Amino acid sequence: MEKLSRNSRVVAITKILMGSPNKIIRLNKFSDLLNAAKSTISEDIVIIREVLQKLEMGKVETISGAAGGIKFIPGIGDDKGKEFALKLCDLLKDDGRVIAGNFIYMTDVMYNPEIIGEAGVILSSCFKDKKADYVITVETKGIPLAYEVARNLGVQLVIARRNTQVTEGPTMTINYVSGTSGRLQQMSLSKKSMKSSSRCVFIDDFMKGGGTAQGIKDLLKEFDSELVGIGVLVDNKEAEKTFIDEYVSIVEFKSVEKLAITDIKPSNMFT
Amino acid sequence: MEKLSRNSRVVAITKILMGSPNKIIRLNKFSDLLNAAKSTISEDIVIIREVLQKLEMGKVETISGAAGGIKFIPGIGDDKGKEFALKLCDLLKDDGRVIAGNFIYMTDVMYNPEIIGEAGVILSSCFKDKKADYVITVETKGIPLAYEVARNLGVQLVIARRNTQVTEGPTMTINYVSGTSGRLQQMSLSKKSMKSSSRCVFIDDFMKGGGTAQGIKDLLKEFDSELVGIGVLVDNKEAEKTFIDEYVSIVEFKSVEKLAITDIKPSNMFT
Structure with missing residues (x-):
C-alpha cells in the first residue's frame, strides 16, 4: 500500500x-x-x-x-460523567415510570445504546485496575450494560440464566433471595462458561437489597472464583444492603412513594 | 480552549x-x-x-x-468479512461443541465482545438501507449481537421475554413453535417498548426452521409494526425454512452428525 x-x-x-x-x-x-x-x-x-x-x-x-x-x-472526564448522571436522573424522574408494585420501568433506558454506551464507559473505569477476567450478569435487563463493561474492559461476558438450558451443557444452579421481588429464585451457569480461579465483576441494572449480588458471589464460589467488583446503573437506597459492602452506582434514589421517585441524584461517585 | x-x-x-x-x-x-x-x-x-x-x-x-x-x-471490507467468517467456522468446528441433543454450544462465542463486535458490524451493513426503527431479539443468547447491530444502526434495542415480568408493565404475549426445541413457546413484549407503525430488524444467534422469526413477525403485528430484515450468526441448513423467505447469516452448516458439525462454511453473503 x-x-x-x-x-x-x-x-x-x-x-x-x-x-x-x-x-x-x-x-x-x-x-x-x-x-x-x-x-x-x-x-x-x-x-x-x-x-x-x-x-x-x-x-x-x-x-x-x-x-x-x-x-x-476508555474514560470520560468527571464533568462529563456527572452531566451524564444528571441527564439520567431527569430521564428517570419522568412521569409514568412507576408501575404497579412500585417498580420503575427502565427497559427503554437499559436497551438504549447511546445511554448504555456511556454508562458502560463510566462503570468500566471504576474496575479498570481490578484485573478482571470476566464480567458477569444475570439475565435479562442488565445484559447490554454488562456487555458494554466487558467490551470496555476487553474481557469475556458471562450470563447466569434463571432456568437451565439444553443448549448450555452441564450447569451449576444456586438459590438466592431477590431483593426486588422478595422471592426465592434460582440462577444457573454453564460449567463451560468460566475457568476456575477467575476474577469477576458483577454488573446489573438495579440494586435494592443486594440479594442478587450475594447470589452471584455464591455462584462464583462454586467455580472457585471471586467477585472483585459490583456496579449497577441505579441504586435504590430504601433497602439496607444486608448482603454486600462495596459497590458503585451511577444514580441513586431514596424511595418510590405515591407513584413518584424521590430524591434521585447522581451517586457519590461524582462528588 | x-x-x-x-x-x-x-x-x-x-x-x-x-x-x-x-x-x-x-x-x-x-x-x-x-x-x-x-x-x-x-x-x-x-x-x-x-x-x-x-x-x-x-x-x-x-x-x-x-x-x-x-x-x-460502520463497515468492513468483503475480504475482511470473509476472513472473519472463516475464523468463526474454525472456532465452531472445534471438538466438544456438540452437546447432548445435538445442540451446539455457542455461548462463549455469543458473549465474546471481539467476535460479536465484528459480527455486529457485518450484520448491520446488511440492513443499513432498511430505515429500521428498532432491532428486536428474544432473550437471551442473541442479546449482545442484537445490541451491537442496534448500536451500529443507531437505533433502540427491543427484547422479547420468554415470561412476562412485573417490571415491564402491561405486555403482549404470543405463542410460537421453536424450531430448536420443537415445542410450543411464548414470547412477551412490553406495550411501552415500541411505538406502533415501526420497522424492525430481528437478530438472533441461531436459525433452524425459522419458527422464532415467525413468532417475532406475529408479535410485531400486534404492535402494527413490520419485520424488515432478519439476521443470524449461524444458520442450520438441515431444516427447511417453512416460515420465512429472506434472511442473512454469517456462517452456515448442513447438519450435526455423530457429535460433529458437517459442512460449516461462510454463508452466501461472502461469495
Missing part, C-alpha cells in the same frame, strides 16, 4: 484503538497496515495520546516488553 | 464519530469543541472520509440541510 500522511495514519490508528478497548495491539500491526516505520507510528501515537488526554476521551497506555504494544483505556 | 493542530482534530473527530455510529452529528459540535471554523472541520472530515474508505473501515456520509451534519456508517 502507498504511504499515508500523518493525518491519515492517526485517523486509522484511532479507529483501530477504539474498536478494541483494553486489548494490547502491537505496533507491528499498525506499521504493516499503514506501511510506515515503527518509529513513525510511535510519533503518531504520541499525538493521539495527547489529544485524547486533553479532551478527556480516555487514555492510551504503552506496554513494553516482548508482548508489548499499546492499548486504549 | 486553545487551537489544535489538524492531526489532533482528526483524532478527536474520529473518536466522536466511532462512538455514535449512524447518528447525525452537527458540524457545530466539532467546531465548538475544537475551537475551529466549520470550513476547517469540513476539510478535516474529507481526510477522515478518505482514509476510512481506503482502508475499508466504514463510510462518513454528509447530510445536508437544517438538520444536517455527518454520520459514520
Whole structure:
C-alpha cells in the first residue's frame, strides 16, 4: 500500500484503538497496515495520546516488553460523567415510570445504546485496575450494560440464566433471595462458561437489597472464583444492603412513594 | 480552549464519530469543541472520509440541510468479512461443541465482545438501507449481537421475554413453535417498548426452521409494526425454512452428525 500522511495514519490508528478497548495491539500491526516505520507510528501515537488526554476521551497506555504494544483505556472526564448522571436522573424522574408494585420501568433506558454506551464507559473505569477476567450478569435487563463493561474492559461476558438450558451443557444452579421481588429464585451457569480461579465483576441494572449480588458471589464460589467488583446503573437506597459492602452506582434514589421517585441524584461517585 | 493542530482534530473527530455510529452529528459540535471554523472541520472530515474508505473501515456520509451534519456508517471490507467468517467456522468446528441433543454450544462465542463486535458490524451493513426503527431479539443468547447491530444502526434495542415480568408493565404475549426445541413457546413484549407503525430488524444467534422469526413477525403485528430484515450468526441448513423467505447469516452448516458439525462454511453473503 502507498504511504499515508500523518493525518491519515492517526485517523486509522484511532479507529483501530477504539474498536478494541483494553486489548494490547502491537505496533507491528499498525506499521504493516499503514506501511510506515515503527518509529513513525510511535510519533503518531504520541499525538493521539495527547489529544485524547486533553479532551478527556480516555487514555492510551504503552506496554513494553516482548508482548508489548499499546492499548486504549476508555474514560470520560468527571464533568462529563456527572452531566451524564444528571441527564439520567431527569430521564428517570419522568412521569409514568412507576408501575404497579412500585417498580420503575427502565427497559427503554437499559436497551438504549447511546445511554448504555456511556454508562458502560463510566462503570468500566471504576474496575479498570481490578484485573478482571470476566464480567458477569444475570439475565435479562442488565445484559447490554454488562456487555458494554466487558467490551470496555476487553474481557469475556458471562450470563447466569434463571432456568437451565439444553443448549448450555452441564450447569451449576444456586438459590438466592431477590431483593426486588422478595422471592426465592434460582440462577444457573454453564460449567463451560468460566475457568476456575477467575476474577469477576458483577454488573446489573438495579440494586435494592443486594440479594442478587450475594447470589452471584455464591455462584462464583462454586467455580472457585471471586467477585472483585459490583456496579449497577441505579441504586435504590430504601433497602439496607444486608448482603454486600462495596459497590458503585451511577444514580441513586431514596424511595418510590405515591407513584413518584424521590430524591434521585447522581451517586457519590461524582462528588 | 486553545487551537489544535489538524492531526489532533482528526483524532478527536474520529473518536466522536466511532462512538455514535449512524447518528447525525452537527458540524457545530466539532467546531465548538475544537475551537475551529466549520470550513476547517469540513476539510478535516474529507481526510477522515478518505482514509476510512481506503482502508475499508466504514463510510462518513454528509447530510445536508437544517438538520444536517455527518454520520459514520460502520463497515468492513468483503475480504475482511470473509476472513472473519472463516475464523468463526474454525472456532465452531472445534471438538466438544456438540452437546447432548445435538445442540451446539455457542455461548462463549455469543458473549465474546471481539467476535460479536465484528459480527455486529457485518450484520448491520446488511440492513443499513432498511430505515429500521428498532432491532428486536428474544432473550437471551442473541442479546449482545442484537445490541451491537442496534448500536451500529443507531437505533433502540427491543427484547422479547420468554415470561412476562412485573417490571415491564402491561405486555403482549404470543405463542410460537421453536424450531430448536420443537415445542410450543411464548414470547412477551412490553406495550411501552415500541411505538406502533415501526420497522424492525430481528437478530438472533441461531436459525433452524425459522419458527422464532415467525413468532417475532406475529408479535410485531400486534404492535402494527413490520419485520424488515432478519439476521443470524449461524444458520442450520438441515431444516427447511417453512416460515420465512429472506434472511442473512454469517456462517452456515448442513447438519450435526455423530457429535460433529458437517459442512460449516461462510454463508452466501461472502461469495
